[in-house]
Amino acid sequence: MKIGLEKAISAAISPGFAQALKGLRAELGLAYRHHRGVKRAARYSGRHGCKINFGSGLAAKPGWINVDLNKxxxxxxxxxxxxxxxxxxxxxxxxxHFLEHLQYPGEALQFLQECARILEPEGVLSLGVPDTEWYMLDYCGVANPSRTRAGFAEEDxxxxxxRLWHPKWCQTRMEHLHHHTRQAGEHQFAYDFxxxxxxxxxxxxxxxxxxxxxxALDSKQRALNTLYVNARH
Structure with a gap:
């Protein structure tokens, strides 16, 4: 009976409305988890010299404060x-590989401003984002120094x-470029230096x-297609 009701509801609402409900549920869950996280962050109040890894995923760094939505x-x-x-x-x-998940420029700028605020005067912000310039140069047939430095001068x-990253449905260069920039809707923006x-x-x-x-700092599997920068204020 329950399954039949769920099917009836799914058939009655539009895909867009169903997606909106899914998004609302996700936002409510995130709000709850953020509230708990803020309370737990109080343990770090008064500390100095902290190292924070934002968007740590499954690559938690020992000795760092690892911030992510996974356990x-x-x-x-x-x-x-x-x-x-x-x-x-x-x-x-x-x-x-987190900044590209924030809307540009608003959310991304606010996050970076917050990073600047919490950094000590001599502190360092180290970022890695998908390197879109790498794809664009090869798409346009322009010499690509990043590919040469990575040891793939003969392979675009x-x-x-x-061969390494993208799903099987990516066959044309535009399909690969779209997947790189959008990642099934998870990516909000594509960066160059x-x-x-x-x-x-x-x-x-x-x-x-x-x-x-x-x-010693970055994920090995992301070495080839990542733009890395250090920033100080």
Missing amino acids: AADLALDLRRPLPFDSASCAMVYSE VFAIAK ETLEKLLHEAGFTAVERRDFDP
């Missing part, structure tokens, strides 16, 4: 909201993506530099 993290927070950490309390803030990024540098300056960072993959 492996120390805190679950909605990173679209103000961060529950003291100003000038962090020696380093790290985030890998679309062939690499098809110029745009990321501009956003970081707007957030209050004065020194922004591109850096290489760091095996």
Whole structure:
């Protein structure tokens, strides 16, 4: 009886309405988890020299405050909201493949401004985002120094993506490019260095530099297709 009722309701409402209800349910759940996370973050009040890993996923860093929505993290927070950490309390803030999930420019700028607020004067923000310039250069047939540095001078990024990362339905270059930028609707924006540098300056960072993959800090499986930067204010 219950299954029949669920099918009847599903048939009666539009896909858009069903998606809106799903989104509302997710937002209510996130609000509850954020409230709990803010209360747990009080344990870090008064500390200095903290290192925070935002969007840690399953790659929690020992000795860091790992923030994510999965159970492996120390805190679950909605990173679209103000961060529950003291100003000038962090020696380093790290985030890998998270910023692109925030709406641009509003949510992304607010998050980076909060990162600037909680960093100590000599603190470092280290970011990694999917490298869209890598795809665009190969799409346009332009020489791609990133691919050469990574040791794939003879293989374009679309062939690499098809072999290593992307789903089977990605066959054409545009399909690969779309999947890279959207990730089934999870990604909100695609970055190159110029745009990321501009956003970081707007957030209050004065020194922004591109850096290489760091095996002691970054995830090995993301080494090839990631734009890494360090920023200071």
